[in-house]
Amino acid sequence: MLEIINDTVNYIKTHIKNEPQVGIILGTGLGGLVNEIDIEISLPYSDIPNFPVSTVEGHSGKLIFGKLGGKNVVAMQGRFHYYEGYEMSQLVFPVRVMKYLGIKTLFVSNASGGVNPDFEIGDLMIINDHICLVPNPLIGKNEPEFGPRFPDMSDAYDKGLIAKAKTLAEQYGIKVQEGVYTATTGPTFETPAEYNYFRVIGSDTVGMSTVPEVIVARQMGIPCFAMSIITDLGVPGKIVEVTHEEVQKVASKAEVKMTKIFAGMIEQL
Ligand code: HPA
Numbered sequence: 599m600l601e602i603i604n605d606t607v608n609y610i611k612t613h614i615k616n617e618p619q620v621g622i623i624l625g626t627g628l629g630g631l632v633n634e635i636d637i638e639i640s641l642p643y644s645d646i647p648n649f650p651v652s653t654v655e656g657h658s659g660k661l662i663f664g665k666l667g668g669k670n671v672v673a674m675q676g677r678f679h680y681y682e683g684y685e686m687s688q689l690v691f692p693v694r695v696m697k698y699l700g701i702k703t704l705f706v707s708n709a710s711g712g713v714n715p716d717f718e719i720g721d722l723m724i725i726n727d728h729i730c731l732v733p734n735p736l737i738g739k740n741e742p743e744f745g746p747r748f749p750d751m752s753d754a755y756d757k758g759l760i761a762k763a764k765t766l767a768e769q770y771g772i773k774v775q776e777g778v779y780t781a782t783t784g785p786t787f788e789t790p791a792e793y794n795y796f797r798v799i800g801s802d803t804v805g806m807s808t809v810p811e812v813i814v815a816r817q818m819g820i821p822c823f824a825m826s827i828i829t830d831l832g833v834p835g836k837i838v839e840v841t842h843e844e845v846q847k848v849a850s851k852a853e854v855k856m857t858k859i860f861a862g863m864i865e866q867l
Contacts, residue, residue, distance in 0.1 A: 599741050603691075606648045607698045613639055614663050618672035620864055621693070621701035621820075623811055625708035626842075627849025628827070629675045631857045637664040643676070649695075650678050650688045661692070667865030672696055679806055681785040686735040690814040694744070697818045703759070703867060704815045704822045705860055709849040710805030711788065711840065712828035713797040714777060719831060720852045722774045722859070724763050725824040726755050728809045729780040729801060735810040736817060745817035754812055756821035759863065763823065766862045772855045777802025779826055781809035787840040793832025803828060823863065827852045 615638060624631055643649045643659040651659075659676030666673075678689045693704070712721065740747045760776070767774040780796050782788075784806035788796065796804045803826050812822045829848040830840045 600743060602648050603694050603698055606646060606695050609647050610641065610661070610695070610699060613641060616670040617700040618663060618670045618696070619700065619702050620666070620669050620671045620867065621696040621704045622671055622673040622860070623677050623704070623706045624673060624675055625677065625706075625807060625849070627709055627846035628707045628853045628856065630850065630853050631860060632662055632673055632675050634857055634861055635662060635664040635666045635671060635673060637662055639663050648691070650684055650691060667861050669864050669867060671864065672699060672701065677807060680732050680783050680810070681806060686733055686810055687738065690735045690810050693811050693814045694818070697815070697820060701820065704811070704820050705864070706808050706811060706822065706824040707856060707860070708805050708808045708824070708826050709829045709845050710779060710803035710826040711793065711830045711832045712803050713793050713832045714775070714802040715833045717775055717802070717828050717831065717833070719828060720848055721828040722772065722852060722856055723803055723826045723828060724760055724774055724776045725779045725808070725826055726760055726776050727778045728754060728812065729778060729799065730809045730813065731780055731782050732810060735814050745819060749813070749817040751813070751816065754816055754822065756823060759821060759823040762863055762866060763825070763859055766859055770858055770862070772859065775802070779808060779824070780804045782806060788832055790832070790834070790837050793837065794834070796832065804832065825856055825859070827856060
């Protein structure tokens, strides 16, 4: 595994001038943050050795290197989802690569369904904890160099970064919620009974991503910050038909606010 990662890292290093300090993973409808990056180079996933290739037509995916908030960043425009059929080890491979490229902090965004009755469509939620209902990405042989066999998850989302995000949101006049994100496999959206189940077990939102990447980053000691955009509600009385198009539409509308917070936080790192 280490050899494969080194292979990929060496290829990337021949194309970039500056080692990235910050990694960013952009969720559904949230690729617009890339427009704020002063781009040095964009590498299509299909050109990067050993990188998984997106199964979604027209969404080839790119690894973008450049400057944001005065920092060197690497952003994944297009992420990999378990429902696409990847092995977990493939899905989290880019996070391992970002670590070996030198990132010190990981930012993650996603779209999700709110199950907290206080939430509204278009709200931003700072993720302060998660429930992993997808296969754990660390199942299988452990490479001791990555980190412990049994990683602690009591501090999966960095408290200092959460505090910074809340301060910035207040300064910018942006409303933010805070809560627990539960990762499910998808690709179906939930039935009303499933939304209720997610609420009962302690979730505020439910989505199909983020948790595998955060687990792997935490195993390698990378502090994580993640934010979710509530694109639909799984709350009794408010459940309507959900479509991928609607999720994308709501996410792209709310992403300006999220981008502002991410950029402000990166500047202050
Ligand atoms: N459920 C699961 N994933 C999602 C949802 C949802 O309601 N909305 C956006 N991603």
